[in-house]
Amino acid sequence: MAEAAGSPLIRVSGLTVRYGAVTALDHVDLAITPGMFLAVLGPNGSGKTTLFRCLLGLAEYEGRVESRARRIGYVPQIKNFDRSFPGRSVEVVISGIVGAWPGPLALRRHRERACAALAEVGADAFADRPLHALSGGQLQRVYLARALVHGPDLLMLDEPAAGVDRAGEADLYECLEGYQARNPELAVAMITHDWEVARHHADTSLLLDHSVLAFGPSAEVLTEDTLRRAFGHVGHHHDLGVTS
Structure with a gap:
């Protein structure tokens, strides 16, 4: 894991989001610095996706979101992806370059760049494989390549292991840490x-x-006490081996 350093890429101050009478986020403060690997956790409906939408400029909010990131890559969840979609891996990555599904000219112009991004995440071997023929882990790597093709300063992932088996999940995190x-x-x-x-x-x-x-080093934030405050319990299969 890289060590966080430098001034923040993203600084969030007093971030508040309301949907009518419902407060989705209430005066959230945080900073994301270069080299940081940040995990955002909380119970269902706690505002995690809303926070990401604010960082991506897709939601209205009160407070401040200051960004000096030139490029942001985003990897959505894949568990609801329609596998009948008639496309290939390399086309998904090229769509991230051109902002639309690529035609023949875009395929010729950008194929080398797209294949290089797929190679970065160990997915070049199935560049021309149909999407319906990919495993969950392979498909997630394709979307990761799409997010990385522009060389982002910040990579945002929404539950990247959802819909991926344990072996694919381990490969995905190894790939992320290597990149x-x-x-x-x-x-x-x-x-x-x-x-x-x-x-x-x-x-x-x-x-x-x-x-x-809580916000800070994972070893200090993810204690049994703070997890019980957030989730109400800590199951035996999630035992962290720490005491509060």
């Missing part, structure tokens, strides 16, 4: 429900339940 090691200024922000994954892979964690419950 960040080769690009140490890259910041990664990831929504996850798995605090074991967060504690193992993310140097920094944000525990969110509409407002910030």
